[in-house]
Amino acid sequence: MFTLPGKESGTPTTCAGPASTQDLGSSYGHCLEGECSRKPDQKLPELHGVGDPVMFSDSSYxxxxxxxxxxxWDSAEEGYRTYHMDEYDEDKNPSGIINLGTSENKLCFDLLSRRLTQPDMQWVEPSLLQYADWRGHLFLREEVAKFLSFYCKSPAPLKPENVVVLNGCASLFSALxxxxxxxxxxxxxxxxxxxxITQHVYLYGNVRLAYVYLDSEVTGTDTRPFQLTVEKLEMALQEANSKGVKVKGLILINPQNPLGDVYSLGELQEYLVFAKRHQLHVVVDEVYMLSVFEESVGYRSVLRCFFLQDFGMSGLRFGTLYTENQDVAxxxxxxxxxHGLSxxxxxxxxxxxxxRDWINQVYLPENHARLKAAHAYVSEELRALGIPFLSGGAGFFIWVDLRKYLPEATFEEEMLLWRRFLDKKVLLSFGKAFECKEPGWFRFVFSDKAHRLRLGEQPPFSSPAQADYTKNLGGN
Amino acid sequence: MFTLPGKESGTPTTCAGPASTQDLGSSYGHCLEGECSRKPDQKLPELHGVGDPVMFSDSSYxxxxxxxxxxxWDSAEEGYRTYHMDEYDEDKNPSGIINLGTSENKLCFDLLSRRLTQPDMQWVEPSLLQYADWRGHLFLREEVAKFLSFYCKSPAPLKPENVVVLNGCASLFSALxxxxxxxxxxxxxxxxxxxxITQHVYLYGNVRLAYVYLDSEVTGTDTRPFQLTVEKLEMALQEANSKGVKVKGLILINPQNPLGDVYSLGELQEYLVFAKRHQLHVVVDEVYMLSVFEESVGYRSVLRCFFLQDFGMSGLRFGTLYTENQDVAxxxxxxxxxHGLSxxxxxxxxxxxxxRDWINQVYLPENHARLKAAHAYVSEELRALGIPFLSGGAGFFIWVDLRKYLPEATFEEEMLLWRRFLDKKVLLSFGKAFECKEPGWFRFVFSDKAHRLRLGEQPPFSSPAQADYTKNLGGN
Structure with missing residues (x-):
């Protein structure tokens, strides 16, 4: 059960919850719009069918x-406001908040903006301004199919009729x-x-997520932290079934967010066999497919049912579905x-x-080199400070273990630490927003210019010893 | 009750309906993607809560x-396919199908494309490629507020915080x-x-429409055909209530589609008073606000809660909500x-x-002059043929009364006539798609180049006498 912050109406909510309306209405911070949007110490509302009586009482309209x-929106808005009221700008607001929370690639705007302003981009013809095939223009679906055939190394060419183009992956989760x-x-x-993803499947679709909790500790047959195994999938499925929750599919993010890791081909195959055995759809989110910046990482696309949203341009609103199931398409x-786009x-x-020349010879090499350099910089800093972290050579983020800085292993303490970072003008994402079961993990986005990373790291890491560190954080 | 066309699986559906699967699977035509998408002789499915057992059996996935x-999609696809397989092109397919069905303004692509390719449009900066305020960038909401203040002649300036920008009005209906x-x-x-609008409120939202049926006959206190009165609103509301359907709002389209008419200020005020009395939201769709091409028409914006999607660029995916209710916004x-846009x-x-210079001195005068000329051309042709029609000097269409060409006043006959037009390579929209209660009305979109209009009119109107006309239509 959970309560709504009643800050707008000021009237008490009609539901009983673990915290009073007043408590919930206080100023929680949040990571940003594309990311976690819930208060970390609030549980997701008990999921229920639309139309059921609900306890939200703050707007009779x-x-x-x-x-x-x-x-x-309201709960996300609070953190968003905190950041946007004091956004860092090297000229105008050099003491503002550095955003290491939003997963965007800020390293290659120069390349992208140069490419997007070239003369071939300025094409306007009547068909582009008229109603078109809602799946996307054929010319685009053809290019997507070719692009994916090449970069996913598909054994046979992928087909334009299996491609659906939408305004971003959020929409795709909602529709699926x-x-x-x-x-x-x-x-x-x-x-x-x-x-x-919680809200993407829930807000319109009223679909819930059944969690497969992973641990950082390497035990049993695990070979690395937070390893997904078929055994864990089976257990989670059984648990959902025992609670009367019907599971229809499995969502995999590969490369993983926030772990920055990739699944091996063998692992992927095992997960697919598991899904087939239980007649589950598999939705593989491959948003970070082209952001594997370590050559040694053997990334494999599932080549089946997946999303694409690369180049890190979240504001462009572009995502695609590839599925061989025509009913789903x-x-x-x-x-x-x-969910149409212009x-x-x-x-x-x-x-x-x-x-392809620009992608292969300009964009990808430069992007990977910049990601690699930024990643090296941040990971060296973390190493120097003795802070453990995970990072698999893909994506825009490092999954950082700050558990030793929590006086107690609770999400309340995680939240306090997160807020101290914000007080020190660094916006991060806390582990609870990713439903990590262990308090104390944080996601650091490193795909930003060096001077921002430097500033972003300065306050918390200037005194590495725990006592000094927390004192320092708590000092202001 | 209704049945699904079982054409994909070939297996019989599990529901009993008035028509067999076979019947429903036959080749019905349809108007286009932005428009009516239902088979005219099929009723909308009995509306039910999502998650109820449903009779659609053709895909187990x-x-x-x-x-x-x-x-x-499938039912809309049939008509769409018919048209797109044989689309008219003056060079490549001069005997193809002329589309007078889709409500788009095809008269001003030259102006729009010239404007959209000017150098000021080619701006790319990081913030445009990043996650932004989901309501729309502030710079755009400011411009929308100014634009609407000016063109709606609002008594006080409209506010950017009341504006939400989306990828089209379909999305707006879905969200509202x-x-x-x-x-x-x-x-x-x-x-x-x-x-x-039926599907816009239903597909995601599972919301239904309660019809206020209007007649072409002018009786009682009516002063014109299809006149909306508060009495009719009251009756429809009572009827819905008596069936246990809770009505939450009133949708008005102004200028009207398909009537091409506008509501007077007095009428609007009456409808708003009615809505207030019953505590109903009022959603006013003002898509055609700037397409009032007859100066004598006294169009008034409701200035309250409305949409904007003008310039007739359906492919651009741009719509806005203006509401003073911050909870709704x-x-x-x-x-x-x-529903975000790039x-x-x-x-x-x-x-x-x-x-504003371009809009006022180039676009609007030229657009209105072209709309007026195209409208004059089509309406003169119709008059010469003795075919009655309605048209109020706004929008892209004329509402044409072909009732005298139906041997019987049924929607089956309306459909047959519509199909004869299609056989003669003219795609129109039939009245049933607009839930007109009288069979025999058709919507003709006139906002197209003269040579298409000429071709579009030639086959049906070449022999105006009824006998010849229907014979002629049935001849091929």
């Missing part, structure tokens, strides 16, 4: 689901949840995971009336994807 | 709602239905109306994660909206 949807699951059904997902396409952007994306 | 969502209504609740809407904004397009839209 909205439906019960409308009040819940608004709550997701709705067309694959009934209200209240669930997807399995290993934790820690990119927390925004068609049902998602039908919802694309609500014909002009579709044209530009096609131009970008077909410019 | 999808949820019940997924199968229904897919059905909306979800945040304002519980599952199964309804909006009142006068018919005939733009039929796609916030709840819709929260769903905008799924930062690059947001920038271009802001540039377009702020170029």
């Amino acid at each position: 909205l439906s019960s689901r409308g009040r819940m949807i608004k709550w997701f 949840a709705t067309v694959l699951c009934e209200v209240g059904e669930a997807f399995l997902i290993p934790t820690p995971y990119y927390g925004a 068609t049902a998602v396409a039908s919802l694309c009336r609500y 014909g002009l952007v579709q044209y530009q994306m096609a131009q970008l994807l077909r410019d | 999808l949820s019940s709602r997924g199968r229904m969502i897919k059905w909306f 239905a979800t945040v304002l209504c519980e599952v199964g609740e309804a909006f009142l809407i006068p018919t005939p109306y733009y039929g796609a 916030t709840a819709v904004a929260s769903l905008c994660r799924y 930062g690059l397009v947001q920038y271009q839209m802001a540039q377009l909206l702020r170029d």
Whole structure:
């Protein structure tokens, strides 16, 4: 059970919860819009069918689901506001907040902006301004299929008719949840995971997540921290079933967010066999497919049912579905009336994807080199400070173990530490937002310019010893 | 009750319906993607809560709602395919199908494309490629507020904080239905109306429409055909209540689609008083606000809660909500994660909206002159043929009365006539798609180049006498 912050109406909510309205209405910070948006010490609302009586009482103008949807915004808004009211800018606000929380690649705007302003991008023709195939223009789906065939190294060419283009991966999760699951059904997902998926499957679709909790400790047959095994999948599935929750699919993020790790081909195959045995859909989010910056990492695309949203351009609103199940493609396409992207952007994306010279000779080498350098910088700093972390050579982030800085292993302490970072003008993402079961893990996004990383690291790491460190953090 | 076309699986559906699977699977045509998408002789599925057992049986991979969502695509796809397989092109396919069905303004692509390719449009900066405020970039919401203040002649300046920007009006209907209504609740809407709203409120939101049926006959206190009165609103509301359907709001389209008419200020005020009396939300769709091409038409914006999607660029995916209810704005904004549009397009839209010289001195005068000329051409042709029609000097369409060409006043005959037009290579929209209660009305979109209009009109109107006409249509 959970309560809503009643800050707008000021009237008490009608539900009893572990914390008073007043408590919940206080100023929690949050990571940013594309990321975790929940208060870390609040549980997700008990999931229920839309239309059920709901306890949200702060706006009589909205439906019960409308009040819940608004709550997701309000709770995210608080952290967002904190950051945006005091955003770092090297000229205008050099003592502002450094954002190491939002997973965006800020290293290659120069390359992207140069490419996107070239003359071939400025094409406007009537068909781009008219209603088009909701799956996306054919010219774009053809380019996506070629692009994926090449970069996923598919054994046979991928087909444009299996491609659906949408305005981002959030939309794709929303549409897939709705067309694959009934209200209240669930997807399995290993934790820690990119927390925004919770709302993506829930807000429109009323679909829940059943967690496969992973540990940092390496025990039994595990060979590395937070390792996903079929045994753990089986247990989580059984547990969901025993609670009467019907599981319809498995969500995998590969490369993983926040772990920055990739699944081996063998692992992927095992997960797929597990899913087939239980007749589960497999949704593989491969957003970070081209952000594997360590050559030694043997990344393999699942080549089956996956998303693409690369180049780190979250503001461009572009994501794609590839599925060989035409029923799924068609049902998602039908919802694309609500997830369409401009014909002009579709044209530009096609131009970008077909410019293989630029991608291979300019963008990817430079991007990987910059990611690698930024990663090396941050990981060396962490090593020098004796702070453990995980990082698998992919993605924009490092999964940092700050457990030793928590006086007690609770999420309240994790939150306090997170807020001390924010007081010191560094915005991070805390582990609870990824449903990590162990308090004290944080995600550091390193895909930013060196001077920001330097500033971002300065305050917490200037005094590495725990006592000094926490004192230092708590000092202001 | 209704059945699904079982064409994909070939297996019989599990539900009993008035027509066999075979019948429903035959080749119905349809109007296009932005428009009516249902088979005219099929009723909308009995509306039910998501998660209820549903009769759609053709894909075991999808949820019940997924199968229904897919059905909306499949049924629309048939007409779409017919047209796209034989699309008219003056060079490549001069005997192809002329599309007078899709409501798009094809008259001003030259102006728009010239404007959109000017150097000020080619701006790319990091913030446009990053996650931004889901309500839309502030620079765009400021321009929208100024634009609307000016063109709606608002008594006080409209505020950027009341503006939410989305990827089109379909998304806006989807989001509003979800945040304002519980599952199964309804909006009142006068018919005939733009039929796609049915799916916009239903596919994600599971919200239904309660029809306020209007007649072409002028009786009682009516002064014109299809006149909406408060008396009719009251009756429809009572009827919905008596059936146990909770009505949460009223949808008005102004200028009207498909009537091409506008509501007077007095009428609008009456509707708002009615809504206030019953505590209903009022959603006013003002998509055609700037497409009032007859100066004598006294169009008034409601200045309250409305949409904007002008310039007739459906492919650009741009729509806005203006509401003074911050709860509604916030709840819709929260769903905008799924309805976002590219930062690059947001920038271009802001540039377009702020170029008041171009809008006032180039675009609007030229657009209105072209609309007026095209409208005059089509209406003169119709008059010469003795075909009655309605048209109020706004929008892209004329509402044409072909009732005298139906041997019987049934929707089956309407459909046969519609198909004869298609056989003659003219795609129109039939009245049933707008839930018109009288069979025999058709919507003709006139906002196209003269040579297409000429070709579009030639076959049906070459022999105006009824006998010849129907014979002629049936001849091929």
